Each structure stands twice: as structure tokens, then as C-alpha cells.
Amino acid sequence: MTEATPVRRGGRQLPTADELRIWRDFIETTSALGSRLESRLQTDSSLSTGDYAVLLALSEAQGQAMRSSELASHIGWERSRLSHHLGRMERRGLIRRQECATVPRGAEVLLTTAGAEAFGRATFPHLRAIRELFVDALTPDQIVAAGEIATALRAHLDVLRAE
Amino acid sequence: MTEATPVRRGGRQLPTADELRIWRDFIETTSALGSRLESRLQTDSSLSTGDYAVLLALSEAQGQAMRSSELASHIGWERSRLSHHLGRMERRGLIRRQECATVPRGAEVLLTTAGAEAFGRATFPHLRAIRELFVDALTPDQIVAAGEIATALRAHLDVLRAE
């Protein structure tokens, strides 16, 4: 299972000043990058990244429809978050909800034509923004390194969560 | 493909599938990392990272007090956001606001003793969490690379914002 060894690098408890500076740069910059992409998507397409994730999943789904909880686990959201978000999207006519015939108490989420059109209009500018804000900012080596860092961080988060 | 626009790497307009996969890993993992740290700080100290940023800045300020807009630019927030946040922190007794004698229409933000104590209690667990969730997840080389990636992304964001 997990190693019981409490040994840390150099026996330190706390990050060094350098590590702390890098941490702050890293977390602030990545969050600024996220906000920036969010606002690009908003002005380009009047969608949030949440809207985009939902529309993307539904677009790729069989019959452009999915069960609510299936959708939630597909995009990694809590059910409550999805329910709130679907309510807002439904008000804007991007999706529809209906009772699921097969599953008791199940809700089917359907992509409306307005939703499909909004997604279609959003895709190209969104991908272009990803290129401009992320891909163009880094060298090919850095992009690879970014992928490895993400993988390592994710793996570590998963280990800690499992404990 | 014809290049109608300024030349991009390989003349591409859009990210490759690999780049897109790395982008998604990167942005989702870093945001999960942020949320995780947020929730650690919350359970350890009943503070949000916003609270922590404000308390840190005030702790280090002369007289543990700062003008509101000075504070805003110091931690990189919009004034509106800060004003909302200070309202919530004031309700909880972490800070106080008073008219600033020198500057017209200026508001002085003061650290209360309760705020100073809360910050004191929060610091150690927070730094420990940064080590556990970030530093311990990466090799020393990866930490350096993360710093360089953050620097490159930040510089690129600044360039685009200036345009």
C-alpha cells in the first residue's frame, strides 16, 4: 500500500523559499490562464467553459443525449453541480431534460438544436484560443514537460485522495 | 492548407490532438490542485485562499494596515472583488475598515487580533499542504520546469493583453 516512511526530502517539513515562489507563480499563472480562456470563450461565443464541456459531451454522445449521472461522471462533476448548471443551460435553451423511460427516477439530458448550433459556433474560436494562449506560449519541449507535470500532479493527488 | 494568416508553427491554426490532450490534462489538473489546496486550507483553518492572501498581505504591511486599492494591486485583485471580500471578512471579524485620514475617499484596512491569530494558525498547515500536494509530487527538475512554464505562460499572457 502506501509507504509509511515519513521521510521527506532532506527531512524538511516546509517548502523552501524557491519552491514557494515557483508554487505561487505556477498556481497564479495557471489560474489566470484559465480565466483568460474562460473570458475568451465568453466573448467569442457567450458560453462558459462549463457550458462547453456539457455541450461537447452531448455532441459526442449517442443520439446527442445522456443520462444525467452518466454525464456527470463523464465530465467529472458532482451531481449537484451538474444539476445547477443544467438548470441554467435549460433556461437558455441549450439543453432539455426529460424523464428517462428505462431508468426509474433517471433524467435524460438532450442537446437542443440551439445548443448544437452554439457548440458549433464555439468550437473553432475556442481551439484557436487554446493554441494562442497555451500552445504558442511554450516550446515543444515545454509542452511535453507540462504534460508530464500534469500527469505527476494528478497521480499524486489520486494517491493522497486514496489515503 | 493555405496560409491566410500570419505564419504559425507548421502553418496550423488549431492545436494537434496531442497538444489538446496535454492542454486538458494540464488545465484540469492544475485547477483540481487549486481546489484541493483550497479545501485543505478550509478544513485546517476555516479560511479561503482569498482570506489567506489578504491576511498575508496585511501581516507583512507596515502597521498591519493598508489602503484598500494598494492592497488590491498588491494581491492582483480588482477593487470590486476586494470590496466584496473585505465585507465578508469584516463580518467574520478578521479585518476592520476605517476612513483614511490622508487620502480622500480612501479606506484603510486593518488586521484585527482575531485576523492575526487566524493567519498565524493557518500558515504552517498551509505551507505543509503546498509541500505535500505540489513539491512532493514532482522531481526537482520538474519543479524547475514548472517555474519556467509558468514564467513563459505569464509572459505570453502579458504580451497578448498588451496587444
Add this chain to the structure above:
DNA sequence: GGCTACCGGTTGACGTGTCAATAATGCTAA
């Protein structure tokens, strides 16, 4: 049958963030 336990989904309360509008005050130029 009735009790309980879980499952899928919704709801409400609340903290958080952005945007646009609104004061309140000093500076400047007609």
C-alpha cells in the same frame, strides 16, 4: 406487509467572482 437502506436527482443556503452602475471627492480647464 412494513422497515430500512441506498440511489439518482433536485433544492436552498451561502461563499465567491465579474460586470456595470453608483457615489464621493479632488483636479483641471473653459
Add this chain to the structure above:
DNA sequence: TTAGCATTATTGACACGTCAACCGGTAGCC
């Protein structure tokens, strides 16, 4: 002098996220 005008801070409306409570239904189990 006064009519703008910028600066400083606050406010209101709204989107978003989390947490905990709730609700309706199915499934075991006595």
C-alpha cells in the same frame, strides 16, 4: 466659478461551486 473628469470605493445583479438536506423510488430483509 463651475462643468467636466479621473480616482476610490461600494453596491446590485447575476453566474458559478460546494455542502448538506431532501425527495421519490427500487430493493432487500425481517
